[in-house]
Amino acid sequence: MEEDKNLRARLGDDGLTVINAAEKGRCLVADRDFYAGQTVLEQDPYVAVLDGDSRGNRCDACFKQSPALKRCSACKFVFYCSPTCQRSQWKIHQEECKVLVRLSTEQKRPTLLLMLRLLVKRELQATGVLPVTALDNYEIVRALPTHFSETGDERLVMYAQMAVLIKTILNARYAEDVKEITKDICRISCNGHTICDDELRPVGIGLFPVVSVINHSCSSNSLLLFDGKHAVVRALGTISRGCEVTVSYIELGASTNSRREALSDQYYFHCKCPRCTDDSEDGLYKDDVLEAVACLDPACESFMRLSNGSWRCMSCGSSREPNEVNKLSTEAEGMIEKANRLQAAGDLHGARMAFQQAEKLQTELWNPRSVKLMRTRDLLLRVYLSLEDWDLALHVCRLTLPAYETAYPGSKHPLLGLQYYTLGKLEMHAGSVTEAVRAYAKAFDILSVTHGSRGEFVRKLRNELDQAKMVASSLHATSPRERS
Ligand SMILES: [Zn+2]
Ligand SMILES: [Zn+2]
Ligand SMILES: [Zn+2]
Ligand SMILES: [Zn+2]
Structure with a gap:
């Protein structure tokens, strides 16, 4: 395919190549060695939109937070951080703006907005209003699989309804028929990426057609993170020449x-990665413990x-x-449902009590390293942090770490790094400086690889680590044992 040739030529400059493997289809393969923390690939989205919670907090063009956002006076729906950002979106937004004013708040869901933007951009590129480049064109998007025939009826009906709505609100210029729009929605749903901030909180969705060529593994050698809406794929360890990314x-x-259930539900394949096929005793043990009583x-x-119908202890x-x-x-x-409801209604004290009760029940039920208990403790931790209940936050954060270590094997997982970062802050606040240094150091070890060592986020962490070390050495220097 022509677009595959373009893609290959462009990726060759970055030390990458695309091959077609019999079973998996397209694969991205390293054409040189990459080292831990090194950028393997980066890409701006073909299209991206903010989610509901981020709208009004972040710029619609660069996705960065800004205290001085200006709202589009016509649709009153999109916000920009600067005239430069507004100008960068103007040609697309000019078209979108006319449509947005006719949509109800209910209808302005991220998938629908992304689909609208996709059709508008495609049309503007086809008519020469927007430039077309090797990596920024609809042909690479169209080369992505739709999994149309594998999509369940219920889901297809929902997508078709959305397509009808899009077709109705777009003017006659957009020639695509409902079936084509439905296929594009399928394409978005199995190739789109959730765009996250540095702390892995979702801020929007986007379509990154080159990044989408990268296949999945439950023990992946790379990680996709975002700088604003810019996608960056970094190596988590050494990727030797010839290895698949x-x-x-x-x-x-x-x-x-x-x-495997999650992957076949959304991406239509049965995972055969090394983690999924590890049937060694150690592998089975690590797998069982995640959901065991x-x-x-x-x-x-x-x-x-x-x-045989009852739960029996292994030991x-x-x-x-x-x-x-x-x-x-x-x-x-x-x-937990009750706690979530209370939290959504703003009753943090009520939510705290309900999460505490859920945690108590689950402590009797699940083993200490189960993911269910870990998630409940995490919810409890967030409530304690919101209520500034630092002692209880520290206590529950410490309890989550063994489960995090088990749930995210391979040690270079950003969620594990972020949890150590939170632990470091809480230990520091409690005056347990030695523990704080240990937690910050673990966080730095992971996050300097996953987030790259040069970003602002990791620089801030390094400062906190250095400060904790300084406090630790001054305490050490004046400890009674030292003085006597
Ligand atoms: Zn901006
Ligand atoms: Zn507008
Ligand atoms: Zn797997
Ligand atoms: Zn036992």
């Missing part, structure tokens, strides 16, 4: 079954597996009845 498409803190014997540190042989386990599980889920 892989990233992760999904949340990795889950068992093999759960990960706790052994009730306080002296036993193992967990339970489901066998001491004691068992638990499925009814009791299911009852606890339902009760805890109900409590």
Whole structure:
């Protein structure tokens, strides 16, 4: 294909190549060695839009936060941080703006907005209003798979309804028929990326057709992060020449079954990566522990597996009845729902109490390193932080770390790094300086690779680490043992 040839030529300059593998289709392969933390690939989106929570907090053009955002006076929907950013979007927004005023708030969902922007940009490039380049053209987008025939009926109906709405609100200039628009929506849904900030909080969605060529692995050798809306793929370790570059498409803190389910649901494939196919004793143990029931014997540190209809401990042989386990599980889920509702309504004290109860139930239910308990503790941690309850925040943050270490193996996972960063701050605040230095150092070790060592985010972390070290050495110098 012509666009594949262009893509190959352009990627060759960056030490990359695209090959067609029998089973996987297109793969991105390293044509030279890459080292940990090194940028493998970067790309601006073909199109990207902010999500609802970020609208009004971030610039619609560069996706950066700014205290001085100016709103488009016509549609009153998009915001820009500077005249330069506004100008960069003007040709597209001029068209979009006329459409946006006719949409209800309900209709302005990110997928629909992204689809609109895609059609407008495509049309403007086709008519020569916007330039076309080797990596910024609709042909690379069109080369991405739609998985149209594998998409379930329910989902297709939803996409078709959205396509009808788009077709109705766009003027006659846009010739695409409903079926083509529906296919594009399929394409967005299985190739689009969630754009995140440095702390991995979602801020929007975008289509990065070259990044989309990179296949998934649950033990990927690269990571996709964003600078504003600019995508940056960094190597997590050494990628030798000839190796395939892989990233992760999904949340990795889950068992093999759960990960495979998520991947086939959204991306239509059965994962056969090294982590999914690891059937060594160690691999199976690490996989089981993520969703396993706790052994009730306080002296036993193992967990339970489901066998012959009841939960049985791997180590001491004691068992638990499925009814009791299911009852606890339902009760805890109900409590988490209640806590989420209270939190959404702004009742943080009520949410804290409900999360505490859920955590107590789940501590009886799940083993200490299970991901469910880890997530509840994380929610509790966020509430404690919002309420500035630093002591309890520190306590629960410490409890989450062993689960994080298990859920994100391979150690260079940004969520693990961010959790150590939070721990470092809390330890420092509590005056446990030695522990703070240890946590900051772990965070730095991970985040300087995942986020690159030169960004503002990692510079700030390094300052905090240096300060903690200074405090630690001054305390050490004046400790009673030293003085005597
Ligand atoms: Zn901007
Ligand atoms: Zn406008
Ligand atoms: Zn996998
Ligand atoms: Zn046991």
